[in-house]
Amino acid sequence: MHARTIIQKTLRVPRGTAASGDGAAVARQMDAVLAGVGFKATRELLEHVSGMEPGAAIDLATDVVGAVRALVGDQAEHNAYFLDFPRGVPDTVEFWVSCLRAAFAAANAEGLIDPRPAGLLDLPRYGRYQHTYAELLAAHDELVGSLADRVTVVRLGGTLGEETEALYRALAESVTPLGEADLGLLAELADVCGDVEPAAVPVRENRAVLNAARLAAGRPLLAVDTVVDVLRTACQASGGDVTLAEPTRFRGFTRRERRVLLAALDGVVAGDEGKLGDVARFARRFKRLGERLHPHDYPRFPGAGAVFAVARGERTARSLAGRAEAAFAAHDVAGAAAVLTAAPGMLLRSLDRLLRQANVAEQDTVLDAAEGVLGSVSGRVLCSVREHLVNRVETDTTRVFTTRSRRAWVTEDTRPPLPRTALTRACALIDAELTARLPRHERLMVDPAVLDVALPLSGKASEDGFAVLPRGSRGRVDGEVLRFFTYWRQSRVRTDFDLSALLLDARFRFLGHVSWTRYQDGGAVYSGDLTEAPDGATEFIDIPLGGVDATYVVPQVDIYSGEGFDEVAESMFGWMTRDHDQAGAPFEARTVRTRSDLRGTGRVALPIVFARDDDGAWTATWLHLYLSGQPSFNRVETNHAGTAVLARGLLRRDYLTVGYLVDLMRAAGTEVTTWEPGTPTDEPVTFLGIHEPEHLPEGSEVITLDRLNRLIPA
Structure with missing residues (x-):
């Protein structure tokens, strides 16, 4: 495990093991560079670097500086299209005309017969940097320091081995699902820390990642108690999707691996044939897995054979969910609740539906059943259900759905309200259970x-980055000017991302926008359109917090053409704040408040919303969402109505914090x-x-x- 990964995840620097020496000069230089990008080394860290042999001290300092600069996005040169941005940004149409005139002048000078361009992209001055990054820096005064500038502390940790093991345990033992980046990191750490036994691995996806590493190392699988656990392990071992959101193309397994996987399936079913009910949900994938495991070659694992017989339709196995649905169909709410008590988490997740369909007498039966299983439900599910219930206190006309892949859509809410007495009792039951489980701090x-900050009930409701908060979290925005930015670097083909901002009034009605089609509106200013990024490109938008007319500012990143967010070499979104008189370049690392990766599968990204309250104070609410959009030519003008409805629904939602x-x-x-x-x-x-x-x-x-x-x- 590289030290830079540890630093970026924990802001702790692994302790060097080199010989002693005089690294004081290196420590001073490191401290100065860190201050320039908004970080500060603790006294212990500076003393540690000072006591190292100079060569080793330089290596460690290089890791520290490189890690924190990448953390806030300072590893790239953030050039702006207009040299003097945010000053000197021209009128949009006037700029287009100037580009057209320049194209005609150049064509006439070369003696072209028909110099007419097909569009903006054919204009030599449009969409490509017309100056170097060094020229941009020379055109701007140096940033004036402010007491409000961010200062983030970097600390000295244990040895690289100790920090690696601590990070491995933290990820493996997480009580909430990890995001994509952390799942990938856990897989790397599982190969390095294979001999370390976590205290517990409550999340099944994490367990499958560890089991895939154990399978490769010839070790027994860990805590497999459903057939789906084995399916997840096979998916991870095949380089597929451990979350099962996407199908996996299974690789060939060795005879030893086939025996381990089949034995695990057999052990699950031998203990309870009711576990076969989970097969139907993923029947097609189990069939494909069976083709790779050859269960007919292993008659000593009859339970595994039964799994694939169900998958092929040769045997029936009624699932618990199927039995509950039959009870619902018969209008037997009490019966459905009784069936679901065998799956406590499913019962709690079905509580809203049960209470909606129950009569007065059945409501107490449902809540009694829920009370009886609360102790068997994970804290994450309890918190999730509690958050759901608090949003059922008041009715709304719209309902917002978000998926694990961070997609979102809005639909009409046709659900009847929940009975107030039942809702109050359900919330009280969950509160009491959570209180009993909370750790005791003196x-x-x-x-x-x-x-x-919203409780991080899932890492999939966030992105990797610096000071990134879970979806629904609110944070104060200080300063006189808000500047947000997006950066991307294409991998193979020309890729055009467009940063834009939707401006809404207090009732979420459209006021205007800034984008490549409108450089200035309502006080907001756009830095200029870049249409390709072989070496990286950055676009900015400035919002003077005291001079913008909007109540809500909704940044979005639209893919106009080229690669997706999950296909480009790099893509990020971030925001910074500063005072009017601070000057500085468009991007100054020590003014960056947050920076998040953009790695979703949609074609329009909605990372955050900025809102102004009645007193004029601004807050930021994280969204971490992606809209499907169009394959190409996405623009803020074409999706502003849906985005406004989505922003309204999410900002009016109450999150468990x-x-x-x-x-x-x-x-x-x-x-x-x-x-x-x-x-x-x-x-x-x-x-x-x-x-x-x-x-x-x-x-x-x-x-x-x-x-x-x-x-x-x-």
């Missing part, structure tokens, strides 16, 4: 900024104090915040963004 010190769990802890007797910069404390505390502050007492426990899922009870 003293909890909380950064107020973390209270509005860190503040909810803090309130439960406080009610259970935990001493909760508010942290402010410079808050003195002499005794060890549990600190809960966005980033770890300096000078916490020794023995303190720290829970920050990379560890927030530890708050969710198992």
Whole structure:
């Protein structure tokens, strides 16, 4: 595992093991460079680098600086199309005419008979940088430092081996599903840390990743208790989709691997033939897997043979969900609840449907059944259901759906309201169960900024990056100017991403937009259109927070042509804030507040929404969503109505936040104090915040963004 990965995931620098020496000069240089990109090394880290042999110190400092610069997007040269942006941006049509005139002048000078261009892309001045990055920097005054500029602390950690093992355990033992990047990282770590036994692996996708590594190493599989666990393992071992969202082309397995997988299937079914009911959901994939495992060659595994017999339709196995659906069809709500008690998580997820269809007498029966299984339901599911229920208190005309692949759509909400008494009792039951499971902290010190962060119930509701929050999280936006940006670098073919911003009023009605078709609107300014990115391209939009007319600003990144977000070599979105008099280049790393990857499968990305309240204060709400869009030529003008409805639905939704769990802890007797910069404390505390502050007492426990899922009870 490379040290840069550890630093980017944890902001902890693995301790070097080189010989002692005088690395003081390297430490000073590293500290100066870190300050320039908004980071600060702790005293312990600087002393460690100072005590290293100079060559080793340089290697370590290079890793630290390279990791944090990439974290905020500073590994690329962020050039803007217009040299003086945000000043000197011309009128859109006037600029197009100037490009057309220049094209005609050049054509006439070369003696062309028919110089007429087919479109903007044929104009030599359009869509391609007309100046170098060095010329851009020379045209801008140096950034003036501000007390409001971001300063993020980088700390000294343990050895590379210790930090690698700690990261492996944190990912493997996560109580919530990981995002795509973290699943890939877990697979790498599983190969490196194969001898490390996690305390528990509650998420089945994580378990399959570990089992694929164990299969390759000839070790027994870990905690397989459903036939789908074996299917996931085979998918991961074949380089396919462990989440089962997409079909996998299975590879050939060795005889040893076939025996291990078939034995695992046999063990699951031998313990409970009811487990065969899960096969029908993925019958086609089990059939394909059977073709690779040759179960007929292994008659000593009759349970495995039964799995593939069900998949081929030679044997029937009624699933628990099928039995519940039969009860629903017979209008037997109590019977459906009784069936679902065998699957506690499914019962809780079906609670809304059960209560909607129950009569007054059946409502108590349903809630009694739910109360009886609460202790067997994971904390993540309890939190998810609690969030769902709080959004059923008030009825709405629209309903927003989001998928695990971060797609979203809106439809009419035709569900009748839930009975208020049943809703109140259900919420109270879940609150009591979660309170009983929450870890006990004697003293909890909380950064107020973390209270509005949505609980990370799934890593798939977020993106990889720096200071990225889960979907629904809200954060304050300080400063006089908001500047957001997108950067992409194409892989194989010419690719044109377009950054734009939708401007909406307080009722989410269209006010205007800025994009490649309108460089300025309502105070917002666009940096200019770039239509290819062989070496990378960046587009910016400036929003003067005190001078824009809109109540909501919805940034979006549209793919006009070329590769998708998950196909380009690099793609990212981020935002920064600064004061009017700070000057500086369009991109200044120490003003970057957040930076997230763009890796979805849609053709339109909606990373975030900025909103202004009645007092004029601005907040950012993370969305992490993708719209299908069109294969090509996506523009903000063509999707503004749907985007406005989607933004309205998501911003009006109540998310379960860190503040909810803090309130439960406080009610259970935990001493909760508010942290402010410079808050003195002499005794060890549990600190809960966005980033770890300096000078916490020794023995303190720290829970920050990379560890927030530890708050969710198992």
